[in-house]
């Protein structure tokens with residue numbers, strides 16, 4: 226499957242921005258541990274509406290440069306508007322392209338991406354393609370996810386667990402690995418990169434007002450149109466509509482549960498000098 230599972234609707238653009246507000250501290254920590262720094266040139270693969278490119282722009286500053294790539298020009302137009310609003314359009318730009326057909330004569334200091342490699346039919350081939358545009362010693366850093374966390378609510382809250390189960394199940398049935406984050410070392414090695422450094426973080430939440438309820442609800446609403454074609458039945462008692470976030474919150478609050486979200490993995494390494502620019 227090469228199409229982006231979650232689609233390109235306005236709702237998906239809004240969901241990506243809400244998700245990005247939750248994920249930004251984790252991505253930023255992975256980028257800083259990887260040594261992404263002031264003045265660097267960065268290639269962001271699979272930019273969506275631009276949140277990772279905007280984060281990279283903050284880190285590299287106006288003496289750096291960020292080029293974001295995505296095949297969806299509507300998302301990139303949105304990303305471009307945000308870059309103008311945030312005053313960094315002189316050092317951030319976007320290009321509409323399928324990742325595997327991107328070509329350039331430029332060499333970058335870093336290749337970055339979040340939640341994108343899992344969607345590639347051959348992620349190692351895609352990453353090998355991109356390491357051609359990386360200077361020797363340049364940084365590769367990816368943030369990916371594992372949706373298959375065995376403990377979801379503590380104490381257990383059946384309603385929330387049933388809703389959360391839908392997410393990895395959709396990915397599994399669409400042949401997109403829901404636990405892709407755990408295979409980042411393999412991705413790096415298959416791409417002729419060294420063993421990566423790793424870090425993992427788990428967003429957790431509880432009580433009224435936790436942003437996790439809306440994040441989960443909007444993700445499930447986005448995948449809902451795919452459920453029947455993938456042969457997944459909506460669990461009894463679950464209605465996937467605009468009331469889902471408040472029902473998740475009410476159930477968690479009533480059960481006094483802590484909610485464990487997906488595991489966030491960061492992996493980073495430097496391109497060995499021996500890996501030629503053309504390899």
Ligand SMILES: C[S@@+](CC[C@H](N)C(=O)[O-])C[C@H]1O[C@@H](n2cnc3c(N)ncnc32)[C@H](O)[C@@H]1O
Pocket residue numbers: 229241245270271272273274275276277294295296297300322323324325338339340341344345
């Ligand atoms: C889950 S979104 C992540 C967006 C962004 N990295 C973020 O974290 O906010 C994945 C994005 O990758 C893009 N994408 C996935 N596979 C692609 C490919 N082969 N070529 C170009 N864009 C791709 C999709 O269009 C989508 O915008």
